Amino acid sequence: MHGRIVIISASVGAGHDGAADQLTDRLRLFGYEVDRHDFLDLLPAGLGALLAGSYHHLLTWAPTIYQRIYAATESADRPGPAIRALLRAAERRTLRAVGPGAVAVISTYPGASQVLGALRLRGLLDVLALTYLTDFSVHGLWVAPGIDAHLAVHPVPAAQAHALGAAGVQVCGPVVDPRFVPGDEEDRRLARLRFGLPGPASLALLVAGSWGVGAVRQAAAEIRDSGVAVPVVVCGRNEALAERLCADGIEHVFGWVWDMPELMHACDVLVQNAGGLTSLEAFATGLPTAGYRCIPGHGRTNAAALQDAGLAAWIRHPADLKPVLQALLDGETGKRQRARGLALFADTRGPAESIAIHCLRPTAPTSPTATKTPAPRRRAPRRPTLVAAALAVTALLGIGAPLAEAYADAPSRYPAVTRFLEGHEAYEGHAR
Known part of the structure; x- marks a missing residue:
């Protein structure tokens, strides 16, 4: 074995998981041990499942609202403070998922990329962190400061990622099940x-x-x-x-x-x-x-x-x-x-080969000044901030507005969200 690689995807539709499945198979053929994790499971209080369900309902019943949210955040150079606060809730579980001895961690989902990049910047994650861009268009929240390289399937998404300030942009081609070949x-x-x-x-x-x-x-x-x-x-x-x-x-x-x-x-x-x-x-x-x-x-x-x-x-x-x-x-x-x-598939090298090459290079050192942030003191949440935070995180994850709207109308229907937002240290730090 060449080492252990961690892949973090998300079960939102099938595309992110599909790319992760194929990367897993190919990296194992190259001799790597691969661990898989669902980013939705790394969010606390059942929030991941709630968000996925909200995204589904949004696309079905309120597509216009989703379009407005997507367009408003499409060119964002970084998540807003509410988004960052809620994503920090996944950091501890993400670090545990990566664990000791990994040589790299790969994200096929923008929320996971944002968490990994933030951990890299603060010196809490000391292994190579890569993002594999699964889409042909690149939303601004795919691009995470701290990520070592952003791998794209084609020059068009690579150019979009570069324009948004992504680090280490590289065209590495697509990855699909090898059964997809031309027929006669x-x-x-x-x-x-x-x-x-x-x-x-x-x-x-x-x-x-x-x-x-x-x-x-x-x-x-x-x-x-x-x-x-x-x-x-x-x-x-x-x-x-x-x-x-x-x-x-x-x-x-x-x-x-x-x-x-x-x-x-x-x-x-x-x-x-x-x-x-x-x-x-x-x-x-x-x-x-x-x-x-x-x-x-x-x-x-x-x-x-x-x-x-x-x-x-x-x-x-x-x-x-x-x-x-x-x-x-x-x-x-x-x-x-x-x-x-x-x-697109003529080149024998693909994203798995690119990842393997990155793993052979020395990992850039983390910031020597990075220190763990002390736990902030508790403070009661404010209702407008709760609604804004829920809206912000669902927009980031591609999961949209209905959760925030429903929460604003009847927060008692979503006790898991209320408990999470009232008690989590990252939110409390933002509320200060």
């Missing part, structure tokens, strides 16, 4: 037989992440009515969405699909609304890709970044759906996209 005509025929899909038709694979959020029913109906392709919809774990699509007359609807590589072999184009891991999997498979009716926040910024990179079309208006799908299915646009997507 026989693969296509067999996959359609297995999934019960029509043989001669053009098929548009419509995916909305593991949660199945966004205007999926509307997009499916519009693809069907365009006459260009038959929609094949993957609803993830959203069983209610699958039932509604079937009631709408959409013929090919699936829940959670364990063999996405084969389903992609069956289809001719991907239509997605978030621009995350599924897009990378499509590029590796050779599927031309479009973003349509994208979810707020990272869905729209990812769509713009993918379009800038020439890797995916961004369909902003329903009137453009039919001609764009035709161009992707039968025109030069689709051929160019396919070539560019496959080229």
Whole structure:
């Protein structure tokens, strides 16, 4: 064994965990011991689960509010004081998770990166800390002072990270399950037989992440009515969405699909609304890709970044759906996209190799003046600050406003948040 590496992800959707899964597998092949942790579990008082649930409800019921929060914090050069106070609540558990003897810790989630960077700056974390940027667009809160290097999948997100002041920006390419490879005509025929899909038709694979959020029913109906392709919809774990699509007359609807590589072999184009891991999997498979009716926040910024990179079309208006799908299915646009997507995976070196190289370098010393902050004295919290703190931390984690709004209306419904904010030393220090 070359040493132990710690990877901290977050079970918010599937993209952050998906990248962490693949990094884990590859680093173990290189001879590293790898420990995995969920950042949501490192937050106290059950706050992580509450935040993840709030994010889900926000994307479903209040997308406009989420868009406003995301845009307001998109170019922030550092988290605000309320965010920093609440993130400090995860520091002790994060240090315990890293433990003694680790050679590096990798974050695939912005909240974890902020905690690791703060620990590095204060001299409390003395091992290499890296961030793997899972998205094609880089929100300002992905960039954490104190992180030794920020690894990007493509020059477009690398340039965004550099513009935001990220340290050690490096393009290292994407990482996906190795089963995602181009298929031939026989693969296509067999996959359609297995999934019960029509043989001669053009098929548009419509995916909305593991949660199945966004205007999926509307997009499916519009693809069907365009006459260009038959929609094949993957609803993830959203069983209610699958039932509604079937009631709408959409013929090919699936829940959670364990063999996405084969389903992609069956289809001719991907239509997605978030621009995350599924897009990378499509590029590796050779599927031309479009973003349509994208979810707020990272869905729209990812769509713009993918379009800038020439890797995916961004369909902003329903009137453009039919001609764009035709161009992707039968025109030069689709051929160019396919070539560019496959080229992302042409380099034999990837993020795991980059991480291994970083681990071989001497770790920069921590600040010699860093000292542990003494525990501050208690002080009763103020109601406006409680609401602001809840709003700030949910915005940072990509988890939005409904928790803060609900808390403001009825704090007794969220006793875990109240106990945490009233009693935690980091919050009390900010309240002073």
